[in-house]
Amino acid sequence: MTTEPFDPSRIGRGLAFAAAVDDLAAALDRSNSVVVSAPPGTGKTTLVPPVIADRVPGRVIVTQPRRVAARAAARRLAQLDGTPLGSRVGFTVRGERQVGPSTRIEFVTAGVLLRRLLDDPGLDGVGAVIIDEVHERALETDLLIGLLGEVRELRDDLVLVAMSATLDAERFATVLGSDAAPAPIVTQSVPAHPLEVRWAPSPTPRLDERGVTWAFLDHVASTAVIAHRALVRTDPTADALVFAPGAREVAEIARRIRGLASEFDVRELHGQIPAAEQDAVIGGRSPGTPARIIVSTSLAESSLTVPGVRLVVDTCLSRAPQRDAGRGMSGLVTGPTPRASAIQRSGRATRQGPGIVVRCVDERTFAAAPTHPAPEIQAADLTDAALLLACWGAPGGVGLRLVDPLPSASLSDALSVLRGLGSIDADGRATDEGRALARIPTDPRLARALLLGGALVGGRTAAEVIALLSSDLRVADGDAAGTLTALRSGRSPDARRWEQEVRRLERFTASKGTTRGSSDQVGLVIALAFPDWIARRVDHSAHGATFLLASGTRAGITGPLAGAEWLAVADVTRAQGRAAAGTGAIIRSAAVLSESEAEQAATHLVTDRVEAQFVDGRVVARRERRIGAIVRSSVPVRVQADDGGRTAARRALEEQGLGVFPWSEAADGLRRRLALLHRELGSPWPDVSDAALLGTLDSWLGPELSALASGTPASRIDLAPALRRVLPWPAAVDLDTLAPERLEVPSGSRVRLSYPPIDDPVARPVVAVKLQECFGWAETPRLVGGRVPALFHLLSPAGHPLAVTDDLASFWAGPYAQVRAEMRGRYPKHPWPEDPWSHVPTKHTTRRAALG
Template sequence: MIRYDALDALPVRAALPSLAEALEGHGTAVLVAPPGTGKTTLVPLALAGLSDGGPARRVVVAEPRRIAARAAARRMAWLLGEKVGESVGHTVRGERVVGPRTRVEVVTTGVLLQRLQRDQELPGVDVVVLDECHERHLDADTVAAFLLDVRAALRPELRLVAASATTDAEGWARLLGGAPVVAAEGVSYPVEVVWAPPARPVRPPHGMRVDPAALTHVASVVRRALTEREGDVLCFLPGVGEIARVAGQLGGLGDVDVLQVHGRAPAAVQDAVLAGGERRRVVLATSVAESSLTVPGVRVVVDSGLAREPRVDHARGIGSLTTVRASRAAGRQRAGRAGREAPGTVYRCWAEAEDARLPRFPSPEIKVADLTAFALQAACWGDPEATGLALLDPPPGGAMAAARNVLSAIGAVSPTGHATERGVRMSRLGLHPRLARALLDATPLVGAECAAEVVALLSEEPPREYGDDLAAALRRARHGGDAYAARWRTEVRRLRTASPSASQTGTQTGPQTGTPSHPAPAQDSRTGEAQAGGWAAAGGDRGVGVVAALAFPERVARGEGGAFLMVSGTRAEVAEGSGLRGVPWISVAVADRAVGSGHARVRLGVAVDEGVAREAAGELYRRDEEVAWRDGDVVARRVERLGAVELAVRPLREAAPALVRQALLEGLRDEGFGLLRWSQDAARLRERLAFLRERLGEPWPDVSDGALHARVEEWLEPEVSRARRRADLGRIDAGEGLKRLLPWATGDAARLDELAPERIEVPSGSRIRVDYSRPEQPVLAVKLQEMFGLRESPVLAGVPVLVHLLSPAGRPAAVTADLASFWRDGYRAVRAELRGRYPRHPWPEDPATAEPTRYTNARLRR
């Protein structure tokens, strides 16, 4: 029996006529409705004609999460006085509850994406509601783009509603072709905001890590809220681990129940939370409770201000979740949970001044996540570049290029980027393409059961208490009685049904690229003979390693000094006490990066042997002759490597001259031209040329290190070509090479001694060397008496020489670039200071007209 009293009480009812009018006139609409108004429950019932006797339609509601899909279906069925599976049903991965009379079906966006790929027309569906579109999940954005394509090309009568409590309504309206925006007024109970920042600063989140002090503070705020306010408390935390830690700190609350809600929680616990209870409750939840779920009895929200978003490190090839500050939109959604049923309170665990600096909306997943699955969906849709898809945000070019490289390597796309038959099969398995590849290729090698078990374990990372050894985690899941093990077994059954038989896959494209599924045996690095193993006899723990290596071939890693080096070049470490320590080779399935570390941290891996590593990463196998500058000299060697991992190294006695030359040039770049022989004349020539370049520019050559490296073939080619090692470089006269750079072609080289002479003749007749070490102005250091009679400073290339006038003892007495001014103004002071100290030397009163000399007075008298 329909519960009309409950339906009539939902505030969104007032917006239903406007929504119907918008869909009738335009076919699409954006519905903005605050939490608790009934947009997730009443709107689909009304559109299906189930709540008010309107036209009968088939409505599909897409939710971003499985828990939300189940909850929405249960709530709608309750409003109709029915059981789920009658007029209202739901479908999530591995679970379908629908019947022949079902008119409203709630699905996850991933399920709807699969249906669109199988049949673009969505036969029998009249309306699609994209709920909680503000969350900007990649699947939801992709589904919206595909549905708009379907409306434009195949089914213009298909109606589409984008619904959310807080969203970029204008952006969605533009995306839907100028769709009308329908706003529903909510019964907004006031929610008091209490700012509750920690007394002492806490470290900001980094990667998956949250400062334990921040979690301790959240627990203390929950205790405070229980004391200060009535009603149940809903506390938002970023992940399962943080929920468990805060739950542990809330022990001893007496008659208060502490419940945990997240995607991994058992269905019975989720049902109990959504059903309410007689005792007071503290519900610790991830962002799954932000939208679509109403937790009855909640009057208080404690918001940690943290959330989890996907990130991918393309440089290391590691994708994972990371902890971030929650957006203001998420904060509004969370606060709204306190005012669903009555006035409430939200405790925000940060300072009010920080609030304005938070991002307005969550980061669109398309901008930050691994796009491999999205790229495969786009390729299967017929738009490999995704340039024709109607998306609020275009996919980043670099992320798409990385995704296409992966898809090409696993044989999912052709050279043109379009999906192969194999790629289409992968897309329909409901797995990440890497895992789909592992399931397809591992089944004939390890058996359908083992392949399905390991892929199921990788598709939803097991709890931390399962450990970091994938093989041990698999054994625990097989015998486990927890909620994770139950979900894992359900997924194994699904994958076992979907996986191919050996006969179906024996001729399919196999590991890495379009090679056969059974490559040639690995070659022993020492003897060249076929190494025992490879893919053969891949059962037990070895089979687990085969599946993981096929999923992540670039992450097979060899042990090196207590750590591991992946073939991709990323270094990885395992935790203290891990069973993976000391293993020669592992395949890394899950990794992240610890705070302050440049290395990856292995979260889940499995031991493999070298044969499996060679087979999995076979495309990265190379045999090269390497000649490089190492440890200060040329090193020539023959190297057998698997990506960044060196398998075997032997000396190379007859290296190609071109490779030796490149190595020597590399040495010059690394250690500088000091490796050459620089006589005093060569060093001075370089300084003179640098001075002329500074003052006159072209055609005088640039002799800086960078410029000399750029023109090394011009001035060092003959000498370097004859050299074989470091010692040979030390015999090369750099000065002879520099002379080749002089502007001989223009004739200016002949003016070198005129423009930048090595020595200058001073009035005494001495030829004094000029110091060009300062390119902006040359220096002439000369005894003061030898400059008598010279009225003006010497000029070189238009620059007055900086004259260092020395005492008879050779110490600087004065520095000037203007001799006339010095004779006139500065000489008297120098004469007064030095004539008593050096009475045997001439100190005339008028030095500008005196005879220059290099001798003493006694010598002059003789």
């Protein structure tokens, strides 16, 4: 490897960051960890790597969040260095590599470096790692910061630099620094060229239930054409950059602009176009060629410089992952662009001079947008990240200095997937199978399907399907098999890029050869990757179909696959509109699957068992064959008092409470008496509330629970015998003394006591008795060992209440006289003596009492 130094003064000529080179050198003298904070366009990506390379032995690795940015940065630095690309300066991205033995600076994507770390945790031969664009908070970049922090604990000579284009440098300095002090921060500002901000709100909504509206795309296209025509009249060298949320919108806006303005060279820039076309856009335009309008996704937001741009037209829409915890899925959702990102976009127009930004919203809508984009770690699928961390020896990121911890719910879902793949053990450590999957540069589920599918359908077919699924290619009408057919025929413009990915993936399969399987086998490979998303149709209408996934989620689909019985789903995401069929989710990529293939791909989800349920007051059972949540067949069978029946009975009691039983008078009365004793005396008298009884079912309801589990209707089960099992012996012998069922009154009658409801903490037992049966009774009876006075409801001969008292002596001495005056005329056949103390208590009329 050559040791000839770079020439930062020549490379940095005209770059604003050249003024900060001395500050960077001073920071590196103090610390091996540095944070560089400078706005886009200052030249930090071009100048920092050669400065570092001249200070450290070994190679300098520079990460970029996107492949196109890695290639562009390497090409520009090599050009400024005056050396061929791939010699002193090179790059490695997925599917493409230009690096030689003399390479000192290598630009890579974050994903490439993550997998390189698994093979070489010490980064042998690497003197420094520069992590660029950390402010974008890409998941892989966040993981790199954590892993490289551990590498530096073993290698204190390794230089680690994080570069940010925004003002959140202090946060990264804390993470990259030590416990004693944060990493030093090197900042560089640049005098801003004037930016004229214009507002061009659309007269129609930007979004509806189906996504971005066609009318809004029309508005964006016409706005771009009008603004650019006006600009090129005064500056023919100016190009325009239009920001759209996704590749679909990029293509539609570009098509509309071509129809409106043939004088412009309209280019598209997004991850789905071939690398050569991406590089051509970034390379600028030649003198004398038409002015360009470049329609781009967020790809051009911060990590790329598109030369010549003086006008930015911004939809102020972005597409970002958003997690649906209820369905256990993450999907790309279109919404307002965060203001920080919109400012980054507008900065594209002023990198090389004064510029204009036209925002296709009004000022109020812009102000209502989120301030900053959410870190990808908060919404992304963490399966790949969790496997990488398990292979690293830090399951769940425990012990790593991460910018943000992994969200617990998403991490739990990811670990569940990995356990289903056999990739991690019970302690979360990577298994041999997991390490094998981690070394295949794709999602672990796709890696598994590549290996297993290669053995079933051939390595070529498996690689073709996985190349389609792992790319960002659009699947027309959600039909993965149809898209694959177009790619195989070469009709698709993405065929060449896809073919390169196929050849790369095929190297990892054990089954080689070029024999292609039929399109019918696409579903099997997809199902091997996503067994939880095997789906069966449950509803079909003119507007589409609803499918139930093995995971339990329902999702809608329209188009040719709506008529299929079974589908292997590769992409399902949150959505609204007719296609979602009221489910809140939509299938975006799938292939037809047979039931036998579904069973073959999801053996761990296949069950054949008796399921018991509580229906209309009794336990019923059915034998069900399922794939996850999908019921393949269900037939009634005789209920058995086994675990299934008991589980169903328990579940019914937990959900519906003890009200499933018809409480007899004896059972309800005994429960009320016990509740009063527990309230007044406590232990050993038991708590008989619903919560307490439901928590101790086996100790008091065992035989009845077995009967219920065997199919006996709840209406035929008496709880009185069961409640007697909770009586505390030997204290239970005092039950009738402390809380008698009946009370003998002076007339000789034994009147039933009405005990208070179990959930009333102040009510007292009630004795409802005819007034005449209590003549001469002075002392009110007290229950529970004298603690609780009974409450008397004194009744008329017809059973109507006349008075309520817990002090009989006071009643006879006072209120009785008024009651006598009002009632003696109404009930003349019954005794109403002036002196109730001396009259014989009776339950009969005066005449019958006299007859004796």
